[in-house]
Amino acid sequence: MNKQPDKSPNTVWHRATVTRQRREQKNAHKSAVLWFTGLSGSGKSTLAHAVEEDLHQYGLNTFVLDGDNVRHGLCSDLGFSDKDRKENIRRISETAKLLLEAGVITLTAFISPFKTERAIARSLMPDGDFIEIHCFCPLPVCEQRDVKGLYKKARLGEIKEFTGISSPYEEPENPDLRIDTNLLTLEESVQQVISLLRARNILPAKE
Numbered sequence: 239m240n241k242q243p244d245k246s247p248n249t250v251w252h253r254a255t256v257t258r259q260r261r262e263q264k265n266a267h268k269s270a271v272l273w274f275t276g277l278s279g280s281g282k283s284t285l286a287h288a289v290e291e292d293l294h295q296y297g298l299n300t301f302v303l304d305g306d307n308v309r310h311g312l313c314s315d316l317g318f319s320d321k322d323r324k325e326n327i328r329r330i331s332e333t334a335k336l337l338l339e340a341g342v343i344t345l346t347a348f349i350s351p352f353k354t355e356r357a358i359a360r361s362l363m364p365d366g367d368f369i370e371i372h373c374f375c376p377l378p379v380c381e382q383r384d385v386k387g388l389y390k391k392a393r394l395g396e397i398k399e400f401t402g403i404s405s406p407y408e409e410p411e412n413p414d415l416r417i418d419t420n421l422l423t424l425e426e427s428v429q430q431v432i433s434l435l436r437a438r439n440i441l442p443a444k445e
C-alpha cells in the first residue's frame with residue numbers, strides 16, 4: 239500500500255494505559271469512522287452535520303472533519319492535484335484513526351475521489367470500524383445545485399482540476415451505504431445512516 243517512507247526510525251510506539259476500550263466503556267458507546275465520499279455538492283457536509291446533530295442529541299461523542307474546514311488548517315499547504323488530494327486524504331485518514339482511538343464517532347466529509355486512498359483509509363482501522371457512505375448524486379444535479387458557484391467557475395476554466403469536470407471521481411463499488419441524495423430528502427438520508435449504525439451496534443437498537 240501507499241505507505242510514506244518512515245523518516246523517524248528511532249521512535250518507539252508508546253502504549254497508552256487509557257485504552258480505546260476504556261474510553262468506549264466510559265462513553266457507553268463504540269467509536270467509528272463514518273466516511274462520506276462523493277462529488278462536490280452531493281451532500282456530504284449537509285448529511286454529515288445532520289447525522290452528527292442526531293448522534294449528539296443521543297448523547298454520543300462525535301466530531302465532523304469537513305473538507306473545506308480542514309483545508310484552512312491542517313491541509314492549508316495542499317491544492318487539488320492528484321498528489322495533493324492523496325496527501326490530503328492520508329492526513330485525514332490518520333486523524334480519523336486517532337479520533338477512533340479517542341473514542342469518538344468521527345464523520346469525515348471529503349470528496350476523497352480515489353479508490354486506492356479510500357482503501358488505505360479502511361485498512362488503517364480495525365475491521366468494521368470504517369464505514370464508507372457514498373453520497374451519490376448525478377453530476378448534472380450537483381452542477382445545478384452549484385452550492386458554492388464552483389461548477390460555473392470550473393466550466394469557465396477558472397478552476398483547474400475540478401472533480402467531475404476536469405479531475406476524476408472514482409465511484410465506490412461496494413460502499414457500506416449508498417445514499418441517493420437526489421431521490422431522498424435530508425431526513426430520509428439521515429435515517430438511512432442511523433439505521434445502519436443501529437444494525438452495526440454503534441447505536442443501541444430501538445426498544
Ligand SMILES: Nc1ncnc2c1ncn2[C@@H]1O[C@H](COP(=O)(O)OS(=O)(=O)O)[C@@H](OP(=O)(O)O)[C@H]1O
Pocket residue numbers: 277278279282283305306309318322323324326327347348349350351386388397398399400401405
Ligand atoms: N478543484 C477542485 N475540485 C474539487 N473541489 C474543490 C476544488 N477547488 C476547491 N474545491 C473545494 O474544496 C472542497 C473539496 O475538498 P476535499 O478536501 O474534500 O477534496 S479531496 O478529497 O482532496 O479531493 C470542495 O468542497 P465540497 O463542495 O464540500 O466537496 C470545494 O468546495
Ligand SMILES: Nc1ncnc2c1ncn2[C@@H]1O[C@H](COP(=O)(O)OP(=O)(O)O)[C@@H](O)[C@H]1O
Pocket residue numbers: 276277278279280281282283284285347373383385418419420422423424425427
Ligand atoms: N438528501 C440530501 N442529503 C444531503 N444534501 C441534500 C439532500 N437533498 C438535497 N440536498 C442539498 O444538496 C446540497 C449539498 O451541499 P453540500 O452538503 O455542501 O455538499 P458537499 O459537502 O458534498 O459539497 C445542499 O444544498 C443540500 O441542502
